[in-house]
Amino acid sequence: MKVSVLGYGTVGVGVCSMLEAAPGLELRYVLVRPGKADKPFKVTSIEEICADPETDAVAEVMGGLEPAYSYVSAALRAGKHVVTSNKALVAAHGPELASLAAEKGVGFLFSAACGGAVPFLHNLALAAESDRILSIGGILNGTTNFMLDAMQRRSMDYAEALREAQYLGYAEADPTADVSGLDALRKIMLGCAVAYDKLPCDGFSLEGIESVTAEDVKHFQAKDLVLRLLVSGGESENGSIYAFVQPCLLPASSPEASVLNNFNMAKYRGENAGDIIFIGQGAGRFPTASAVVRDISDILHGRREMMKASCVRVAADNSAVKKRYYVRLPEVCADSLPFAEKELDGNVVRGVTEEIAVTEMHAKAKELRLGGAAVFFAAMEG
Numbered sequence: 001m002k003v004s005v006l007g008y009g010t011v012g013v014g015v016c017s018m019l020e021a022a023p024g025l026e027l028r029y030v031l032v033r034p035g036k037a038d039k040p041f042k043v044t045s046i047e048e049i050c051a052d053p054e055t056d057a058v059a060e061v062m063g064g065l066e067p068a069y070s071y072v073s074a075a076l077r078a079g080k081h082v083v084t085s086n087k088a089l090v091a092a093h094g095p096e097l098a099s100l101a102a103e104k105g106v107g108f109l110f111s112a113a114c115g116g117a118v119p120f121l122h123n124l125a126l127a128a129e130s131d132r133i134l135s136i137g138g139i140l141n142g143t144t145n146f147m148l149d150a151m152q153r154r155s156m157d158y159a160e161a162l163r164e165a166q167y168l169g170y171a172e173a174d175p176t177a178d179v180s181g182l183d184a185l186r187k188i189m190l191g192c193a194v195a196y197d198k199l200p201c202d203g204f205s206l207e208g209i210e211s212v213t214a215e216d217v218k219h220f221q222a223k224d225l226v227l228r229l230l231v232s233g234g235e236s237e238n239g240s241i242y243a244f245v246q247p248c249l250l251p252a253s254s255p256e257a258s259v260l261n262n263f264n265m266a267k268y269r270g271e272n273a274g275d276i277i278f279i280g281q282g283a284g285r286f287p288t289a290s291a292v293v294r295d296i297s298d299i300l301h302g303r304r305e306m307m308k309a310s311c312v313r314v315a316a317d318n319s320a321v322k323k324r325y326y327v328r329l330p331e332v333c334a335d336s337l338p339f340a341e342k343e344l345d346g347n348v349v350r351g352v353t354e355e356i357a358v359t360e361m362h363a364k365a366k367e368l369r370l371g372g373a374a375v376f377f378a379a380m381e382g
């Protein structure tokens, strides 16, 4: 199978290099920007790739929404299989692309868009064909896991942990998408689409790690708890989809607590399979390229879809999921939440709430912050 690659950056260079050694696969063209085609295999026009009878599959590793969406659509229309590592693209346009691929009888796979090398979506898609998926989730952002781990095991404060993540190339110069939880949210959107045939598009509850302080960490550690940023998704009894991202406190003995540095951990619970857990590198040139090439190889062996053409967009509903929350907030706001236990720590209150809906906790934190209060919250898990 001959593969043309769109984009020659971090992941693209890795994909090209892996294609040289992959049995049954061969690099055909690489799409680069005008003026950058300094080798015969580099081309600057998507039309050339789409019209090329020798290109069987296209790997989109450019990123962004446009022109990635137009290029991927054009490749599918031209009868090429497509694999992509672009979570933003699949989160925004997955149903249209899946439906176009089905119409043309070609493959459209996107394992690398969720968890890098971790073979999560690949196995989730297989599992969803034969088992009812009760829930999905885990640690799907390596940058924030690296930072939280550095704050907890190496006693760094938030700013130091972020600086080191940037120095090591784990965090971008603008880290907002990672630390706000948005990157992880896009991945749980894809997970829900694969597991439930429903792509949640709004109604999310999203809380990142920006509010955690070194002082908070000392308090968790005294209770033998470990903080992680977890994604959660699932289908409620009434068929609605829940999908949220939030910091969570877990016992030091939990599997999540053993996920260190910038590793990812993805998991699903099958009605029959029980808990299935995957741990590995969620980003980086070769880990991500390995997932792209694995998808191409999967297509070579006949696999065609990860998201069904029937996948529909829905609003997430997180109101039926309830959690107990650890909360730190100013003393003057202490009555705004139903605390089961609380203690005064200087001029702040720290405590654990009764069970409340995910939506209620997120809305309350938003309201208090709008009023100027500094609030940290994390769901108590395990």
Ligand SMILES: NC(=O)c1ccc[n+]([C@@H]2O[C@H](COP(=O)([O-])OP(=O)(O)OC[C@H]3O[C@@H](n4cnc5c(N)ncnc54)[C@H](OP(=O)(O)O)[C@@H]3O)[C@@H](O)[C@H]2O)c1
Pocket: 006, 007, 008, 009, 010, 011, 012, 031, 032, 033, 061, 062, 063, 064, 067, 085, 086, 087, 088, 112, 113, 116, 282, 283, 284, 285, 288
């Ligand atoms: N890096 C990771 O670890 C990782 C992990 C999982 C998923 N991903 C996803 O993989 C995708 C690529 O990430 P990356 O880290 O490889 O990004 P990158 O290093 O910025 O590479 C993207 C490449 O695509 C090129 N490109 C962009 N628009 C183009 C266009 N219109 N025509 C031709 N070339 C174009 C860029 O060229 P210029 O440099 O000239 O702009 C660059 O060489 C993204 O969707 C990302 O979210 C990355």
